[in-house]
Amino acid sequence: MSDGLDPVPLPEGCGISTQDWHQTPTSVQHQFLCLLKRVDALEARLNRDSSNSSRPPSTDAASKKRQRRTPAAERRKPGAKPGHPGHPQARLDPTITMPLFPERCACGQPAFAEWLPYHTHQVIELPIIRPTVTHWMLHQGRCLSCGTLCKTCVPRCSAFRSARGLSRRWSIGCPRRSSPTTT
Numbered sequence: 001m002s003d004g005l006d007p008v009p010l011p012e013g014c015g016i017s018t019q020d021w022h023q024t025p026t027s028v029q030h031q032f033l034c035l036l037k038r039v040d041a042l043e044a045r046l047n048r049d050s051s052n053s054s055r056p057p058s059t060d061a062a063s064k065k066r067q068r069r070t071p072a073a074e075r076r077k078p079g080a081k082p083g084h085p086g087h088p089q090a091r092l093d094p095t096i097t098m099p100l101f102p103e104r105c106a107c108g109q110p111a112f113a114e115w116l117p118y119h120t121h122q123v124i125e126l127p128i129i130r131p132t133v134t135h136w137m138l139h140q141g142r143c144l145s146c147g148t149l150c151k152t153c154v155p156r157c158s159a160f161r162s163a164r165g166l167s168r169r170w171s172i173g174c175p176r177r178s179s180p181t182t183t
Contacts, residue, residue, distance in 0.1 A: 007022075007029070008026065008029040008033060011033065011036060014032075049061070091120070094122070099117075138152050138153070138154070140152070
């Protein structure tokens, strides 16, 4: 069909068969191509964002927000890196060894030919710490000769000292040394 315009080649990927395209009037073909160009331009405009135009990032659509680069610490896989020497748990010397043997085979047989240990499961139990409580009964008394009230103190060489060897006063009102007090 000819309507005074030059025939237009069939555009690729438009889904029209060659036979239908050649039967379409040339003016409709030109109109179709103009509409295809317009759709392409509109799609290109629609797909613009701050990364491919001069628009600011705040104008990007919420669904198309640009993902920020994750810091290197977040991109790393957890765990030790290849070549890193491990820190295995050291096996401690046991205080008690409990050998465990299978009672019977899955077939029901209770007898076995040879026993070989294949695994050691170590359980570490910390004992309950019980404090040693000492009551130092400090006494006072009056001197029969002069009537002075004399008080005692906790001896400096006792367990009253801390692990650092510094004397600590845990009781209230204990004088530093025995001093006579008169009432």
